[in-house]
Amino acid sequence: MTTAIELGLIYAIMALGVYLTFRILDFPDLTVDGSFTTGAAVAAISITNGINPIMAILMAFVAGLIAGVITGLLNTKGRINGLLAGILTQIGLYSINLRIMGKANVPLLGEDTAITPLREAGVLGGPVGIAAFTLLAVVLALVLVWFLHTDTGLAMQATGDNEKMIRSFGVNTDNQKILGLALSNGLVGMCGAVIAQYQGFADIGMGIGLILAGLASVIIGQAIFGQRTILIAALAVVVGSVLYRVVIQLSLEVGLNPNDMKLVSAILVILALVVPQLPFFKRRRRTRVRKGEPDAVLETPGAPALATGAPGTGSFTGAATTTTEQGDR
Amino acid sequence: MLTISSVSKTFFAGTVNERRALRGVDLHLAEGDFVTVIGSNGAGKSTVLNIVSGDLFPDEGTVTIDGRDVTKLQDHQRAAFVGRVFQDPMAGTAPHLTIEENMAIADRRGRPRRLATGVTRSKRSRFADELATLELGLENRLKAKVGLLSGGQRQALSLLMATFSDPKILLLDEHTAALDPQRADLVTRLTRQVVEDKGLTTLMVTHNMEQALRVGNRLIMMHEGQIILDLTEEEKRGRTVKDLLGEFEKIKGATIDDKTLLQ
Ligand SMILES: Nc1ncnc2c1ncn2[C@@H]1O[C@H](COP(=O)(O)OP(=O)(O)O)[C@@H](O)[C@H]1O
Ligand SMILES: [Mg+2]
Secondary structure, three states: OHHHHHHHHHHHHHHHHHHHHHHHOOOOOOOHHHHHHHHHHHHHHHHHOOOOHHHHHHHHHHHHHHHHHHHHHHHHOOOOOHHHHHHHHHHHHHHHHHHHHOOOEEEOOOOOOOOHHHHHOOOOOOHHHHHHHHHHHHHHHHHHHHHHOEHHHHHHHHHHHOHHHHHHOOOOHHHHHHHHHHHHHHHHHHHHHHHHHHHOEEEOOOOOOHHHHHHHHHHHHHHHHOOOOHHHHHHHHHHHHHHHHHHHHHHHHOOOOHHHHHHHHHHHHHHHHHHHHOHHHHHHHHHHHHOOOOHHHHOOOOHHHHHOOOOOOHHHHHHHHHHHHHHOO | OEEEEEEEEEEOOOOOOOEEEEEEEEEEEOOOOEEEEEEOOOOOHHHHHHHHHOOOOOOEEEEEEOOEEOOOOOHHHHOOOEEEEOOOOOOOOOOOOEHHHHHHHHHOOOOOOOOOEOOOHHHHHHHHHHHHOOOOOHHHOOOOEHHHOOHHHHHHHHHHHHHOOOOOEEEEEOOOOOOOHHHHHHHHHHHHHHHHHHOOEEEEEOOOHHHHHHOOOEEEEEEOOEEEEEEEHHHHOOOOHHHHHHHHHHHHHHHHHHHHHHO
16 A cells, blocks of 8 residues: 555656646646656666666656647647647657667666665655655645746646636747646656656556546545645645555455556546536535635536536636626625 | 728638628827727627737738837737737636736736746735725735636726736727626726826727717727728717717718619
8 A cells, every 4th residue: 555655646746747737728638648658768768878867857857848849839830639639649659659668668677766775775665755755746746836826837827717818918828838738748757757767667558548547636636625726736636646546556455457447547537527517516516605615616626628528618617607696795 | 009001801701601890991099099989780890909909810901009010910929019808807817816816917918927926025015006996805805716706896807907017009899898887887987097097098899879978089980890980089079879870870871872873
C-alpha cells in the first residue's frame, strides 16, 4: 500500500498537468499518453549515457514541452479539433519514442538514478519515502498555483473561462493555449522521467491509457475537496492521484489482474463523470446553494464538459445562469 | 479619433444566404464624441462595432484609430485602443475568477503580461477605490467569484473594466438591453458618468430611441447597412422619438422610391 501511495504522489505531477489543460484551459488533451513515454524515454536514454539523473528529468520536461507545443500549434494554427490534435501528436510520438529508446524497453538496473539515494538509504516504501514524494508533488503544485496567479496565469485562466472577454483585453488566446499545453505536457514528461527511475525502466507502452488516470485524479480529488480556490483545486489533484492509485491497488488485492486495470480506470472516470449528474446529487447541490453556500454553484464538477462532448458549454453556462438568479437576492 | 471609410461587409457572399450587412459606411468621430447609434434589427449596427473592434474584417474600406490604420489588426491587437461592453452581461467578465482578478486582467490591457503577481496589495486598494464609484458595494467583495454577481452587477463591472484603463475608443453594443429597467438605468447613469469624466470617444448602440436622444452629443440612425441620419447635438435637441420615427419613415420611403426609379 505504501508503494501505491508513493506512485500516486509521483503520478500527481502528471495529474497536475492534466488539471492545467482539462480544468484551466478547458481542453481535453490526449497528448499525455505519448508525452509521458517521451519523458521516460528521454530520461532513460540520457541516464544510460551517463547524464546526471536530475538533468535527465529537466530534459524530459523540455521534451514534453515540445510535444505540447505541437498539439497547441495543430489546434490553434492548424485549426484541428482539440481532441484530434492530441491524438495525432500522441500517435506520432509512439514512433518517436521508439526512435529515442531504440527498442521497446530500456532497463535502468544498475544505473545511478535520482531515486538511488532513497533506495540505498532504505527509505522507499516507508514514511520518509512518502514524505520525500509528498514534498515533490506539493512543491510542484505550489509552483503551478503561483504561476496561475501571475498576470500570464490569470490570462490563461480567463482563456479557459471566457475567451471572448480575454481577447477584448488584448490577450492572444492561441498563444495562451500553446503555452498551457506546453507546460502541461512538460509536467507529464517530467512525471514519466521520475516513474522510469522509480520502477527502473522505460517501456514503450507505459503511457497507454494514462490520460484516464490523470482525469480520474482531477475529478476524484475535486469531487471530494472542491475547487473553491486554485490552491485547493491543485492540492485536491494531488490527493486525487493518491486515492486513484489506492483504489487500483485495492482492486489488485481483491484478485483482479494488472491487465484489468485499464477497465477499472475507465469505469472510475465514467462514474466520476456520471454520478454528479444523477438527480440525487443535483438536488443536493441545489439545496446547498439555497442554504447560502454560493460557491457550490461554481463547484459543479466540470465533468459534464467531457460528458456532453462540448467542452466549456454545458457546465459553464449552467453555472452562469443559476448564479445570476442567485446573486440578485 | 476614429475614422471608418467606405466600409462594406457581406456575409455568405455569392450564396443564397448572402447578407449585405454594410454598404459603404463612412463615419468619423472626433476626440470625445459620444455617439448613439439606433436602427432597426439587422441594420448593421453590431457589424460596425465588430469591425471597429477587429472581431470582423471589412471586405472593403479602412478603419483608423487615432491616426493609425488598424484595418488589418486582429481583435486582441486592437484591444490596447478599444474598450468594449457586450449586450450579454456574461460576456465581459470571467465568471470563475474573482472580482479583483478580473480587474487585474483589465488593468493590463494593452501592456505585456509577464510573471508579476496579478493582484498585489497596492492594486487591490486601487481596485477597491474604482469599484466604490459604482456604489454597488462590490469593493467589499473583491474575493467573490464574478459568476456569483447579478447581471446588473456584472454589467457595471464590465463597464468599469472596459473604461478604467482609458481606451481610445469605447464600444457599447446594447449593453443595457438584457437588464431590467431599474438596472438598465443604473448602468446608463454609470456610462454617462464615466464617459463624461474621462472624455471617452464612444459609440453606443441602443434600442431605446428616447435614451439615444437624451445621451451623448450626436446620434446616427442606420438602415440596411447604411447611415441614413446623422444628427449633431443641436439638431438632436428638441427632437422627440416621434420625430425620429417620422424621419425614419420618410428616408425609408425615399430609398424605396429611389430603387423603384432605378429599375
Ligand atoms: N456573423 C454573422 N454571420 C452571418 N451574418 C451576420 C453575422 N453578423 C451579422 N450578420 C447579418 O448582417 C446583418 C446585420 O447584422 P447586425 O450588424 O447584427 O445588425 P444589428 O446589430 O443592427 O441588429 C443582418 O442581416 C445579420 O443577419
Ligand atoms: Mg446588434
